[in-house]
Amino acid sequence: MQGLILIDKPQGITSFTAVRKIKKLAGEKRVGHTGTLDPLATGVLPIFIGRATVLSSFLSDADKTYVATVKLGVKTDTLDITGTVLEEKEVIVSESDIDAVLPLFLGEQLQTPPMFSAIKKDGVRLYSLARQGKAVEIEPRKITIYSISRISEIENGSFQMRVHCSKGTYIRSLCSDIGEKLSCGATMEALRREDAHGFNVSECVPLDNLTEENIKSFVLSEETAVLKLREITVTEKQAVRFTNGGELDIERLKINDPKENEYFRVKFNDLLLGIGFFSKEKNSICISNILNKI
Numbered sequence: 001m002q003g004l005i006l007i008d009k010p011q012g013i014t015s016f017t018a019v020r021k022i023k024k025l026a027g028e029k030r031v032g033h034t035g036t037l038d039p040l041a042t043g044v045l046p047i048f049i050g051r052a053t054v055l056s057s058f059l060s061d062a063d064k065t066y067v068a069t070v071k072l073g074v075k076t077d078t079l080d081i082t083g084t085v086l087e088e089k090e091v092i093v094s095e096s097d098i099d100a101v102l103p104l105f106l107g108e109q110l111q112t113p114p115m116f117s118a119i120k121k122d123g124v125r126l127y128s129l130a131r132q133g134k135a136v137e138i139e140p141r142k143i144t145i146y147s148i149s150r151i152s153e154i155e156n157g158s159f160q161m162r163v164h165c166s167k168g169t170y171i172r173s174l175c176s177d178i179g180e181k182l183s184c185g186a187t188m189e190a191l192r193r194e195d196a197h198g199f200n201v202s203e204c205v206p207l208d209n210l211t212e213e214n215i216k217s218f219v220l221s222e223e224t225a226v227l228k229l230r231e232i233t234v235t236e237k238q239a240v241r242f243t244n245g246g247e248l249d250i251e252r253l254k255i256n257d258p259k260e261n262e263y264f265r266v267k268f269n270d271l272l273l274g275i276g277f278f279s280k281e282k283n284s285i286c287i288s289n290i291l292n293k294i
Contacts, residue, residue, distance in 0.1 A: 001024045002050030002291075003219040007161075008204035009037050009045040011190075018207055022047050025215045032060045035196050038172075040080055043193030043201050052222035054289040055275070058263070059225055063146065065164045065195035070175045072157050073184050079114045079172035080188040089184050091157050095150065098159060101181045102148045105174065110140035114172050143169045158189055198228070222291060223265065223272045230255070231265045232276065232285065236294065239268035243293045247284035248276065268294055 009018050016034045023031045026049055033047045034056040041096060043066075048056055073091035076083030144166040152160040163171060172188045179186025194201050205218045232253055234242060242248055248266075250258065258264075258278040266276045270293055276285040 001028050001216065001219060002052050003008060003222050004052060004055075004225050005049060005215070005219050006199050006204040007045040007047055008201055009042055010207055011042050012039055013207075014039050015045060017289050018045060019047060021207060022049065022210075022215075024209055025117075025212050026219075027212075032056055033194075035062075035064070037193060037246070038080070038191070040082055041193060042192040043191075044196040044199055044204055045193075046197055046199060046225065048222070048225070049219060051291050052225070054291070055222055055225050056088075058275075059197040061167055062197040063144075063164065063166050064169070064193060064197075065162065066171050067151065067160055067162050067192045067194055068073045068171050068175060068188055069158055069160050069190035070178060071153070071187050071189040072159070072179065072182065073175070074157075074187045075179070075185040076187045079170075081174045081190075083187070087185055091184050093154070093182050093184055095154055095159070097182060098150050098154075098178075100162065101178060102150060104181060105145050105148055105178070108142065108144045111143045111170065111173050111177075112140045113170050114176075141168055142288070145169070145174075162194075164195075197225070221272070226265055226275065229263050229265045229275070231267055232252050233267050233269075234273070236268065239273055241293050242266055242276065242285075242287065243273055243290055247279075247282060247286050250278065250283050250285060253285065258285075263288060 005022065007018055015033050018032050019033050023029065023133045028049050029052050030053050031047060032053040033045055037045055037131060046059060071081060072093055073089045075087040076085055099235040126143060146164040148161060150159055151162050171191055175186050232255060238248055260280045262278045264276050266273045271294065274290040275288040275294055277288050279286050
């Protein structure tokens with residue numbers, strides 16, 4: 001089995017657990033996800049199967065859209081509701097207060113990731129250091145918030161917001177920072193990823209709906225993941241050369257203005273052979289990945 005399956009990850013399991021289930025259902029050892037979701041979070045989780053796992057890097061830079069539930073007046077060590085409560089305050093915040101604060105987070109900015117995260121510090125995961133009670137300095141990271149808005153009223157001290165953001169954005173940190181701006185503190189109560197890598201949650205299958213009998217019907221072509229790349233159509237002779245490790249002379253291909261290190265979908269008829277990239281030095285399309293042979 002080979003291709004891409006779009007999972008709607010349920011709450012309470014890790015992304016790795018979702019991958020492990022797909023491995024079992026598909027009977028395939030080579031399975032991997034892109035865009036980790038915390039156990040608390042639900043929503044879009046693209047999972048590659050078979051040789052298609054080599055394409056995961058092509059989705060890593062994509063932006064994402066989330067709906068987050070923000071709990072006001074509570075601070076936790078993990079920055080979400082699963083953590084240990086560090087502080088609680090009475091909340092005297094109006095919806096207009098929230099609407100005034102949220103636009104302050106628009107645009108490019110530096111964000112400090114949570115201590116409870118998978119980022120490595122001197123080769124050790126931050127969450128491992130946090131569990132050992134060790135405090136370390138965390139380098140802020142550049143992120144971009146493209147849009148952010150409140151989408152619900154305040155109810156029982158919580159409200160929902162929708163955030164469209166760049167890769168590397170921690171919504172937990174964002175919730176905490178919003179709480180600081182509101183002078184009451186806040187933590188993330190729930191999170192749902194609605195869009196990721198160009199895929200919407202409406203296209204995803206709930207993980208619990210998959211069985212050994214039906215999983216194949218939900219597997220999409222691996223090409224679905226790389227449609228943003230320009231296409232090169234090759235002859236049968238060129239296809240054999242490419243899939244056997246040979247480079248393709250750019251002068252023999254119909255490509256307009258290729259850029260240095262630009263990636264392309266290399267196809268023979270309707271078959272995606274693999275991914276190639278342009279080398280100006282060699283004036284050729286070189287191999288990045290081989291997915292299928294004719």
